Amino acid sequence: ETEEQLLSDYPRLTSEDVRACLAHASYLAHEFRALPLSA
Numbered sequence: 935e936t937e938e939q940l941l942s943d944y945p946r947l948t949s950e951d952v953r954a955c956l957a958h959a960s961y962l963a964h965e966f967r968a969l970p971l972s973a
Contacts, residue, residue: 935943937952 937949940952941947941949
């Protein structure tokens, strides 16, 4: 969804909220690595 769609669907959100979520998701994607589980 676009930011406009999110803001329309969730009127309590702000553009700043969306940007904060995207920044946090980007941080998680770059900082955490999934390790394979041993069988």
